[in-house]
Amino acid sequence: MKTMTCNQLGGACDKKFSAETFNEIADMSKRHGMEMFQQGDEAHLEAMNKMKSLMQQPNGIQEWFESKRKEFDALPED
Secondary structure: EEEOOHHHHHHOOOOEEEEHHHHHHHHHHHHHHHHHHHHHHHHHHHHHHHHHHHHHHHOHHHHHHHHHHHHHHHOOOO
C-alpha cells in the first residue's frame, strides 16, 4: 500500500489517498476532484484548469500521468 496526496497528484489539498496500485489512486483522486468540482471549491477548480491545459498539449496528459506513476512507484510502502 502506498499513499499520495491530492497536491502530489496535481490537486489543491492535502487529502491522502492510499492504494495498492497507481490506477487505484488515480481513480480516488478523480472522484475527489469531481466532488470538489460539484462543491465549487475554487482551489480545486484552478487545479483542474491547469490539467485542462495539459490536455491541450500533444501527449501532455500522458506524460503527466506517466511521471505521476513513476513517482508512485518510487514511494516506499506504507
